[in-house]
Amino acid sequence: MTAMLSIGGLWKSFAGFVATRDVSFELLAGENHAIIGPNGAGKTTFFNLITGHLRPDKGSVSFEGRDLVGLPPQKIVRLGIARSFQRINIYPRLTVFENVQVALIAHEGQQWNLFRPGRSLHREGTQELLELVGLTPEALETAGELSYGKQKQLELAIALASQPRLLLLDEPTAGMSPQETGETIASVRDIVKARGLTLLFTEHDMSVVFGIAERISVLHHGEIIASGAPDAVRNDPEVKRVYLGEHAHG
Amino acid sequence: MPQRRHLIASAIVVLLLALLPLAGSRYAIDLTTEVMIYALFALSLNVLIGFTGNISFGHAAYFAIGGYACAILLTTYGWPLALALPAAVVLAGLVAAVVGYFCVRLTQIYFAMLTLAFAMLVWGVAFKWKEVTGGDDGFTGIKMPEMISHHVGYFYFTLVMVAVGVAALWVICHSAFGLTLVAVRENSVRAGFIGVDTRHMRWAAFAVAGTFGGLAGALFGMYHRGMYIENAFWTESANVLIMVLLGGIYSFIGPIIGAAVLHLLQTFTNQYTPYWPTVLGLILLVIVMVLPDGLIGLARRVKARGGRP
Numbered sequence: 174m175t176a177m178l179s180i181g182g183l184w185k186s187f188a189g190f191v192a193t194r195d196v197s198f199e200l201l202a203g204e205n206h207a208i209i210g211p212n213g214a215g216k217t218t219f220f221n222l223i224t225g226h227l228r229p230d231k232g233s234v235s236f237e238g239r240d241l242v243g244l245p246p247q248k249i250v251r252l253g254i255a256r257s258f259q260r261i262n263i264y265p266r267l268t269v270f271e272n273v274q275v276a277l278i279a280h281e282g283q284q285w286n287l288f289r290p291g292r293s294l295h296r297e298g299t300q301e302l303l304e305l306v307g308l309t310p311e312a313l314e315t316a317g318e319l320s321y322g323k324q325k326q327l328e329l330a331i332a333l334a335s336q337p338r339l340l341l342l343d344e345p346t347a348g349m350s351p352q353e354t355g356e357t358i359a360s361v362r363d364i365v366k367a368r369g370l371t372l373l374f375t376e377h378d379m380s381v382v383f384g385i386a387e388r389i390s391v392l393h394h395g396e397i398i399a400s401g402a403p404d405a406v407r408n409d410p411e412v413k414r415v416y417l418g419e420h421a422h423g
Numbered sequence: 424m425p426q427r428r429h430l431i432a433s434a435i436v437v438l439l440l441a442l443l444p445l446a447g448s449r450y451a452i453d454l455t456t457e458v459m460i461y462a463l464f465a466l467s468l469n470v471l472i473g474f475t476g477n478i479s480f481g482h483a484a485y486f487a488i489g490g491y492a493c494a495i496l497l498t499t500y501g502w503p504l505a506l507a508l509p510a511a512v513v514l515a516g517l518v519a520a521v522v523g524y525f526c527v528r529l530t531q532i533y534f535a536m537l538t539l540a541f542a543m544l545v546w547g548v549a550f551k552w553k554e555v556t557g558g559d560d561g562f563t564g565i566k567m568p569e570m571i572s573h574h575v576g577y578f579y580f581t582l583v584m585v586a587v588g589v590a591a592l593w594v595i596c597h598s599a600f601g602l603t604l605v606a607v608r609e610n611s612v613r614a615g616f617i618g619v620d621t622r623h624m625r626w627a628a629f630a631v632a633g634t635f636g637g638l639a640g641a642l643f644g645m646y647h648r649g650m651y652i653e654n655a656f657w658t659e660s661a662n663v664l665i666m667v668l669l670g671g672i673y674s675f676i677g678p679i680i681g682a683a684v685l686h687l688l689q690t691f692t693n694q695y696t697p698y699w700p701t702v703l704g705l706i707l708l709v710i711v712m713v714l715p716d717g718l719i720g721l722a723r724r725v726k727a728r729g730g731r732p
Contacts, residue, residue, distance in 0.1 A: 224616065246615040256616060264609035266673070275606040276617040284603035284619055285627075287595050290426075291602030335617055 177202040177339060177371055178223070183232030185222055185395075192218040193229070194395040200339075205365060205372045207382040210392035211415065216375040217259055219392065220343050224256050225249045236339070255337035257328040259344040259375075265317025269308055272316050272327055274299045276334035298334075305364060306330045322353045326360075333364070340365065342374040346381055354378075358385055379416065383407075391415070437586055444575045452578050454690060458683045459585040460642045465666040465678035466592050467635035472664075473672035474596055475628040476608030477527075480535045480660055481542025482636055484522070487549060487655035489515040489637025490644030491556055497645075498566045499555070511641045512634055518545075519633020520626070527625040539657060546655040561651035565644060581642055588638050589679075595631060596675055604628055665703065668710050671717025680718050 178200040185193040192215045200206055208216050221227040223234055225246040234241040241249055264272050277295035278284055303309050306326040311319060316327060325345065332340060345361060346354040362385050365372045376382050382389060383403050390400040391412050399409040406412055440459075444452055468482045493511035496502040502510070522541045526534055549556045556562055571580040595601055604624055607614045611621045644650040653659065662685075670681025685706070692699050714721055 226612075226616075245620075247618050247620050250616055250618045258613075262610060262613045262616075264606050264613065266609055267605060271602065271605075275602055275614075278599045278603060279606075279614075279617040279619045282618075283599040284624065286599040287601075289599050290597050291599040292597070294599055331613070331617065 175202075176200060178234070178236050178373070180223070180235075181233045183219075183222060183234065184230045185218055185227060186230060192395050193222060196232070196392075196395070196397055198390065198397065198400075200371065200373055202338075202371050203369070204387050205362075205385055206374075206388045206390065207386035208373065208375045208390050208392055209377065209379055209382055210375075212377055214377075214392040215395040216377075216392055217343055218395075220256060220341055220375065223249075224254060224341065250335050250337070253336075253338040254341060255332040255335040255339075256341035257325075257332045257343060257345060259347055261321070261324045261328065263316050263324055263327055263331065265315070267316055268313050269303065269316050269319065269327055270299055270312040273302050273330050273334050276331045277302075280335050302330045302333055305333070306360065322349050322357075325349065325357065329361070329364075333368075337370065339371045339373065342372070344375050344377065346376070346378070354381060361385065379407075433590075437582070440582055441579070444578060449574060452574055454687070456574075456578050456581050456646055458686050459581050460639050460646065461663070461666065461682040461686050462679040463585045463588045463642070464636060464639035464663050465670065465682040466589060466675075467632050467639060468663050469667050469672060469675075469678045470592065470596065470604075470628050470632040470635070472667055473674075473677070474601060474604045474608065475625055476611075477530070477625055477628070478535050478664070479526075479538040479629075479632070480657070480664065481522075481538035481540070481545075482632065482663055483655055483657070483659035484538075484542035484545040485515040485519050485633035485636035486640035486643065486659065486663075487545055487650065488518050489640030490650040490654055491549060491562060491640075492637075493641035494562050494565045494644045494650050495555060498562075498564065501566070504568045504571075508638075508641055512637045515637020515640065516630055516634030519636070520630040523626050523629030523633070527622050527629060539660070542655065542657060542660055546652060546657075549650075549652045549655050556650075556652075559652055561649050562644075563649040565648050565650075567645060567648070571645075577646060581646065584638065584642055588635055592631075592635055593675060600624075600627070665707060665710075669706065669714075669717055671714075671719030673716055674719040677717050677719040684718065 176199040180196060180198040183193050183196040196219065208219065210216055218227065222229050223241070225241065225244050225248070229242060236252055236254060239252060264275070267275070274295055277298050278291060283289065283294060300309070303312055306329050308323060308326055308330065311323060316324065319327065329345065342361065346357050349357060358381060386403060388401065389403050389406045390397050391406060393415045398415065399406050399412050440455065443455055464486055468479060471477045471479050489511045492514045493507050496507035496510055497504065526537045529537055550558055571577045603619055607619065607621045607624050614621050643654070666681040666685045667678045668681065669685055670679065671677030688702070689699055692702050710717065
């Protein structure tokens with residue numbers, strides 16, 4: 174099987190601080206892959222480099238054989254990579270329904286239609302997505318007034334609206350209660366399976382990832398220090414040291 | 424359905440306005456003509472402010488370009504109105520597209536300052552290009568077509584033009600384009616990640632705002648039978664900005680209310696005292712301190728409170 178996403182020798186630093194250090198990485202089509210690492214390990218930067226939010230200092234990123242370096246986010250999403258954000262990133266004054274609807278409008282390239290009423294478009298598609306993430310009852314609420322966990326679900330629906338083949342979720346359960354975490358993980362797993370998506374997600378809590386990831390890469394100080402099946406990674410001495418070290422400090 | 428309700432309400436307003444000349448004095452007719460023109464001007468600016476989240480401090484530029492261009496084409500070149508007016512509107516839109524191309528590279532205060540800089544440039548051209556614009560004497564004696572040279576005829580002409588302009592802006596603001604603009608305003612980073620080129624969207628909004636601002640300016644120039652460099656000055660940009668803020672930026676009709684209230688207040692205040700700027704300052708103070716969402720926001724809050732059992 175060839176890699177869907179392949180990354181070679183990626184570097185990124187901010188004013189001398191190296192956030193991504195010579196990262197090489199391959200993601201196979203159809204796999205569920207987790208990037209774990211303590212806070213500040215460079216997970217979000219890694220996602221920002223893939224999705225065009227940041228430009229790497231050095232290295233290559235290619236998706237299905239296409240070079241992504243230098244492309245803006247709006248072009249990359251159209252190639253089939255959608256993402257959610259660790260910190261909530263929605264349209265707070267729009268309704269929950271409109272948050273998703275606008276993503277479908279953009280996906281269909283209708284943002285340049287000055288005549289068709291926006292609110293009449295993609296009503297069914299929007300309803301389907303809201304049902305999928307369990308937000309049907311909140312459809313007409315103002316998005317900014319939803320609870321934190323529900324805003325995270327909305328993030329997921331917005332990302333899915335772009336009909337990606339590769340879904341990137343940046344700490345999908347950050348800030349959630351253990352119960353919400355369990356539900357979210359289960360729902361993400363089902364959606365990814367039903368839609369045949371490839372999933373790459375980050376998480377700082379190790380226990381969360383074992384329920385969903387088929388492969389795990391561990392990021393520490395901007396470097397991938399281990400990569401492989403969950404059990405192998407769990408027993409990796411270097412990983413143990415990093416995580417135990419974290420706990421000793423924290 | 425809200426859409427039908429809005430349509431009926433708008434039809435009633437247009438009908439009532441159409442009946443005004445039967446009952447109203449010349450004074451009422453002229454004042455209403457002015458209010459309609461300012462309403463269109465304010466609405467056009469709100470495409471940028473309320474819908475896109477970009478505060479322009481130079482919107483008078485397109486108002487002036489529309490006004491001067493229409494006046495010059497009618498008078499100096501003797502074009503018929505049916506050509507001069509559309510040409511003036513298109514010209515305002517084109518200039519807005521050129522200026523916007525540069526402005527949308529910046530955001531927030533830098534965007535606002537650049538719009539102001541370009542507007543001052545337009546003012547400078549109107550001031551210096553004396554043989555075409557009349558310089559600081561203004562461009563006077565606009566040749567008006569017979570049909571609309573009487574104040575009642577002009578009132579009806581303005582009513583039709585403003586109604587068409589407002590309807591067009593309504594359609595644009597509620598289109599897929601308009602909804603996407605709101606998404607850009609709310610979170611331009613997120614909008615990029617759903618596949619929207621936010622800079623292009625803001626650019627288009629800038630051109631739309633300039634185009635309709637140009638229409639308002641053309642109507643204004645013909646109404647006054649002249650255009651003056653003050654119409655391009657930054658105080659005019661500030662005035663229309665205050666109209667938009669007073670009415671409320673987060674609703675479509677807010678700027679119409681703001682334009683009507685501010686212009687009527689100014690007219691009445693001027694009858695009693697020369698201190699309009701002081702009154703304007705107080706109004707601005709009230710908006711910023713207690714009416715962040717303008718009069719429409721206030722109305723919504725009152726309604727929400729009244730609706731509770």
